Amino acid sequence: MTNYTVDTLELGSFTTESGETINNLKLRYEHVGYAGQPLVLVCHALTGDHLTYGTDAEPGWWREIIDGGYMPVHDYQFLTFNVIGSPYGSSSALNDPNFPQKLTLRDLVRAIEKGLEALGYSRINIVIGGSLGGMQTLELLYNRRFEIDKAVILAATDKTSSYSRAFNEIARQAIHLDNEEGLSIARQLGFLTYRSSKSYDQRFTPSEVVSYQQHQGNKFKNNFDAQCYLTLLDVLDSHDIDRGRNDVNEVFANLNTKVMTLGFIDDLLYPNDLVQAMGERFKYHKHCFVPDNVGHDGFLLNFNDWAPNLYHFLKVSKIKRK
Template sequence: MTNYTVDTLELGPFTTESGETINNLKLRYEHVGYKGQPLVVVCHALTGNHLTYGTEDDPGWWREIIDGGYMPVNDYQFLTFNVIGSPFGSSSALIDEDFPKSVTLRDIVRAIEVGIEALGYNRIDILIGGSLGGMQTMELLYNRKFEVNKAVILAATDKTSSYSRAFNEISRQAIHLGGTDGLSIARQLGFLTYRSSKSYDKRFTPDQVVAYQRHQGNKFKKNFDLDCYLTLLDVLDSHDIDRGRDDVTEVLSSLETKVLTMGFTDDLLYPDDLVRAVGERFKYHRHFFVPDNVGHDGFLLNFNDWAPNLYHFLKVSQFKRK
């Protein structure tokens, strides 16, 4: 049995970009493996959590990647933080009545940096994330708090598009008008953007899809906090690696980090060409296009379609400079 820890750090005062303060920053995290093994920092997606690996009874959202041999638990140690604003144990509106009204992606990344330092790490061997996790990965790389050997950015672009923000605004309006029932509608809308029309036609009849959508919405409104979801929609909308900066390309192109980007076919929110464009800002870069028909959620599904490329990337030691 490998070493497995789930715990909460209490890290004292933390000030957000807006100038608001979290009096005692709490970060829930999962650590799997042993100190001394290469460190993998995993950044989770919008409604994900810190349980990357999980347990036998409650497997984590990426356990198949690890146990499937693509990133073997005997070869690495894994660290995942629940982002602030999320309802799964880190500081959020759910557990802190004075939680800031405005939280950005840069806030959640700075909090993660504080957590990594508190656990005694100063170097990351592999930094990886999909969707909102990929956005965190970009910010962590730009900040250069830690030396990073390799980074993997899945289904994420250098800013949240107007198209994506439009869906987020409809979700907000649904919540403000309908409370928890509005949260159900927001989740159903989100699911449509995470999957492709081809995957829906392949999986459902027109009658089945209505029941499926309602099931997903009802499950979500029971398991996710409404205020936390609104916080995280704002976090998502705040993402723009170039916001207020004129040196991003210069910084990213100066890094020695080897970067792999992956785009997924039929991804409405983060098209493959824009994912590739992120990687092209780095000195060492490889890109892989995943030709499945699931859509944006491909990084959470059908691992055998793309994880072999991840495995190969992690094993390669020689990279040509562009």
């Protein structure tokens, strides 16, 4: 196997947007590849983790993208941080009894920026993320703390929709009624927004779909943490690139970063037209529409339907300026 590291950074005191403090910020991360190769920063989604590549015994959630040749491991080095608030090793309510009561997306991104600096990076060749990962990518671009050559944003828009927030609130209410069973219900509810009705009809009979939903809920309640999920729902709801800012269009229009957005058909949460409209705020922008019928989760599935667009975007050296 190529050079592979999973470790935890300890980064000292960290103050959130709300003014709360994490006394010793911990960031769990995965790195695969070698120094000197172009750096790919991968930002994970809501309930994801830092194991993008994983191991042969337990492949990571985007292992197929890398080993499938779309972003070959011999061409790039990959870095993924587990976001704070998540139960998979970074600072969270699970390992810090004084963890902040409320986090925002901007807190997650500032923590990642501290991690990048601690590892000695000043330039990111490619930053890529889907859903909550795409939102993190937007904030990284706005902050301009690092020079970024290319950015890929999948199934994400410039703010969390009211529709998404409504589902998040139902999930909260379920968890507040009963932590364990509520977490299962929240996950089952989430799955209905991650997949399209067409994909459900193609995959399941009416009796099969009930057991599938229950399976997903039971698996999630045994592998995630209710308080962490509540924290991350707050993070998701906080996303609005324009919140408190009046210069976002100007910043994005002047960035030299080449940006590709991908929207997926039947994405209930972040429809293709809104993904495209967000991307058009950038000076250098290419949009791709993915006509599979899985829905929002398309960025985690059916890679052959959309990853060729990623491959070609990474190979292109010039993108037409607006």
